[in-house]
Amino acid sequence: MAALAGGLAYVAHRFGSVLHYRWDWGSLGGALLHWSVAHHAWRAGLLLEGLEATLRLALWSSVLTFLLGFGFALCRISRSLYWRLLGGLYVGFVRNMPLLVFLFLFYFFLSSQILPLLGLDRLGHGAGPAARFWLGLLFGPPRELSAFVTGVFCLALFEGAYVAEILRAGLQAVPRGQWEAALGLGLGRRETLWRVILPQALRASLPALAGQVILLIKASSVASLISIPELTYMANEVSSSNDHVFETWTAAAALYFVVCFGAASLFARWERARGTALAAGPRA
Amino acid sequence: MSPSRGPERASRPALARRPRPPERYADARPGEIIAASPGVAALGALGFAATLFVLVWLAWRGSRDLGYAWQWYRVPHEIFRRVGGGWQAGPLVEGLLVTLGVSLRAMVLALLLGLATAAARLAGTPFLRGLARAHIEIIRGTPLLVQLYLFYFILAPLVGLGRFWTGTLALAVFESVFAAEVMRGAIRSVAPGQWEAARALGLGERTIWRRVILPQTVLPMLPPLAGILVSLIKDSAIVSVISVFDLTNQGRNIISDTFMSFEIWFTVAALYLMMTLSLSTLVNGIERRVRRLRA
Numbered sequence: 001m002a003a004l005a006g007g008l009a010y011v012a013h014r015f016g017s018v019l020h021y022r023w024d025w026g027s028l029g030g031a032l033l034h035w036s037v038a039h040h041a042w043r044a045g046l047l048l049e050g051l052e053a054t055l056r057l058a059l060w061s062s063v064l065t066f067l068l069g070f071g072f073a074l075c076r077i078s079r080s081l082y083w084r085l086l087g088g089l090y091v092g093f094v095r096n097m098p099l100l101v102f103l104f105l106f107y108f109f110l111s112s113q114i115l116p117l118l119g120l121d122r123l124g125h126g127a128g129p130a131a132r133f134w135l136g137l138l139f140g141p142p143r144e145l146s147a148f149v150t151g152v153f154c155l156a157l158f159e160g161a162y163v164a165e166i167l168r169a170g171l172q173a174v175p176r177g178q179w180e181a182a183l184g185l186g187l188g189r190r191e192t193l194w195r196v197i198l199p200q201a202l203r204a205s206l207p208a209l210a211g212q213v214i215l216l217i218k219a220s221s222v223a224s225l226i227s228i229p230e231l232t233y234m235a236n237e238v239s240s241s242n243d244h245v246f247e248t249w250t251a252a253a254a255l256y257f258v259v260c261f262g263a264a265s266l267f268a269r270w271e272r273a274r275g276t277a278l279a280a281g282p283r284a
Numbered sequence: 285m286s287p288s289r290g291p292e293r294a295s296r297p298a299l300a301r302r303p304r305p306p307e308r309y310a311d312a313r314p315g316e317i318i319a320a321s322p323g324v325a326a327l328g329a330l331g332f333a334a335t336l337f338v339l340v341w342l343a344w345r346g347s348r349d350l351g352y353a354w355q356w357y358r359v360p361h362e363i364f365r366r367v368g369g370g371w372q373a374g375p376l377v378e379g380l381l382v383t384l385g386v387s388l389r390a391m392v393l394a395l396l397l398g399l400a401t402a403a404a405r406l407a408g409t410p411f412l413r414g415l416a417r418a419h420i421e422i423i424r425g426t427p428l429l430v431q432l433y434l435f436y437f438i439l440a441p442l443v444g445l446g447r448f449w450t451g452t453l454a455l456a457v458f459e460s461v462f463a464a465e466v467m468r469g470a471i472r473s474v475a476p477g478q479w480e481a482a483r484a485l486g487l488g489e490r491t492i493w494r495r496v497i498l499p500q501t502v503l504p505m506l507p508p509l510a511g512i513l514v515s516l517i518k519d520s521a522i523v524s525v526i527s528v529f530d531l532t533n534q535g536r537n538i539i540s541d542t543f544m545s546f547e548i549w550f551t552v553a554a555l556y557l558m559m560t561l562s563l564s565t566l567v568n569g570i571e572r573r574v575r576r577l578r579a
Contacts, residue, residue: 014442081328086335096557098521100532105549221427225525232429245437253434257425264425 028247031238047248050234051255056140057151057230058217064156065216066209069163076168087164094161099222106154107226111146144229151220151228159216166212170205171197206274210267214260221256231255347546359547362538379534380555386452386530387520387559391513393456398463405468416464423461428522431458436526451523459516466508470501502574510567514560521556531555 031045044052075087094102132142140148174197182192224233235252239245347354362374373381404416423431435454439445445453474497482492524533535552539545 011439011442081325082331082335085328085332089336096518096560097553098518098532098556100521100524101535101549101553101556104532104536105546105553108545108549218427221429222522224429232427232433235430235433239437249430249434249437253426253430256427256430257422260425261421 024244025247027242027244028251031242031248032251046234046238047231047251047255050229050231050252051259053140053148053228053234054217054220054230054256055259056138057148057155057220057223057228058213060139060152061155061159061220062213062216064152065159065163065212068156068160069167072160072164073167073171076164077171091161091164094158095165099158099219100225102158103154103222103226106157107150110150110153147226147228151223151226151230154226155216155220155223159212159219162215163209163212166205166208167201170201170208173204174200203274206271207267210264210271213267214263217260217263218256352546354547355542355544356547358542358544359551362548362551375534375538376531376551376555379529379531380559382448382528383517383520383530383532384559386448386455386523386528387517390452390455390459390516390520393452394460394463394512394516395509397456397460398467401460401464402467402471405464406471420461420464423458428454428458428519429525432522432526447523447526447528451520451526451528455516455520455523458519459512462512463509466505466512467501470505471497473504474500503571503578506567506571506574510564513567514563517559517563518556 028047031047033042033048034045072087072090075083076091078084078087135142139145178196178200179192182196183189187196220230221232224230224236227233231252235248239248242248344354362376364371364377365374366372401416401419404412405420408416432451432454435450435457436447439453440447440450478496478500479492482496487496520530521532524530524536527533529537531552535548539548542548
């Protein structure tokens with residue numbers, strides 16, 4: 001406690017006397033919102049644009065992560081050795097590698113090999129203004145689309161391994177009697193999985209999945225290193241152009257905190273609502 | 285907990301005693317290693333090997349079409365090189381040592397900080413408890429990369445910290461929060477009866493902590509703490525962005541010199557894998573030993 005207070009006092013002392021840091025929170029205004037003379041309207045500054053891109057990135061990679069994770073969870077619990085080995089290879093490969101190394105490896109691979117095949121650069125050209133608006137809202141500006149898609153794929157491929165393990169644990173936590181009862185009632189294996197096992201498994205793994213989404217939002221900051229213009233990237237740009245490092249990074253951290261904390265509270269509330277609904281509802 | 289847990293558990297003995305279900309249902313549950321006939325298992329393994337072969341072949345063909353020249357023979361030179369009469373560590377080994385240095389220091393710091401934070405959350409004054417809670421929420425709610433930049437651009441020039449220690453400190457603070465939550469959970473999971481019994485025996489508060497409560501937290505704490513330490517090793521790759529010359533940064537440097545992207549990144553990944561796997565094996569060994577001591 002005393003050491004903590006001493007350390008803080010020392011930092012504050014250095015701040016005041018040694019560095020002569022000139023605080024200027026006003027400089028941050030333009031980076032958040034600025035008045036556009038051309039449009040006669042308030043426009044999002046670089047930081048808010050970055051936040052928007054972060055949210056977009058997190059949304060699409062969450063969707064893809066969940067699909068991948070589900071597929072590989074099914075592989076991991078398959079009866080056939082082939083699928084189990086394949087699932088084990090993916091999970092073992094990804095979970096033992098730093099995100100940064102994974103990003104660099106796949107960024108090079110995806111952007112040089114896969115993306116040219118998709119022809120994303122031409123996607124927005126024939127679209128009308130309304131379609132363009134929606135495309136922009138959902139996927140960002142067209143000229144950044146291929147970088148964006150690379151980022152989504154990289155993040156989803158990485159986080160998918162973790163989600164696969166969460167879902168596998170959830171599926172295996174469903175008591176054996178549930179399988180036996182469902183099969184005894186004459187349901188097929190697939191039907192049993194979909195209608196009996198999966199709902200229970202999802203319920204059990206919901207908190208862990210919610211945590212993984214929040215981890216994904218935070219992990220998306222690393223995507224700035226492969227030049228995807230999201231919040232961290234923008235904060236880097238802003239802090240190097242306006243020279244107010246402290247204000248800019250504090251604002252970026254605060255934005256992340258608001259998003260992550262908000263998401264966590266939302267998930268917690270949803271979980272509670274589900275919990276009470278479950279307790280009150282009929283015993284299925 | 286699902287509502288069906290109670291009755292299900294109660295009927296376990298009955299399930300165990302009843303006759304085996306028909307063969308068709310016996311292997312119904314996924315996730316169980318089923319004793320498939322050796323022929324089927326061999327077929328699966330063979331198919332897997334074939335798939336691996338196809339994947340490698342596709343990668344090889346793709347790289348050939350791209351004009352990528354594989355130069356694996358140059359990789360050993362980056363690990364160990366012959367200088368004069370003796371051997372010298374190559375850049376990859378140097379990076380590996382830096383990564384290990386950062387990780388080990390950050391581990392010790394993270395465990396100490398985590399213990400302090402957990403103690404503050406559990407036993408501190410209301411002010412201290414609130415402070416610990418806020419600390420945990422703020423660190424958990426912001427990305428490590430942003431924290432690293434905050435440490436690097438603000439804290440480091442203020443107190444005159446080098447890059448190596450800035451990275452170590454940022455890493456330690458980030459992981460300590462997760463460690464604190466694990467420790468708090470493990471301490472809270474000790475049955476209240478243990479406290480009551482120890483107090484009834486007239487033990488002092490300090491003795492209770494040291495001899496009764498903490499020993500019981502070791503076993504439940506080990507697996508999640510091992511997970512945190514493994515992620516610490518992997519997260520340490522991020523210190524390369526403040527130009528600490530760790531494994532990742534050395535890899536990037538070599539690639540910008542030699543353009544061997546795939547070879548180097550695969551080697552770097554394998555080195556990380558070696559570190560994380562040996563840590564997991566170590567912790568597994570400790571866990572087994574503790575379990576045996578308690579038994």
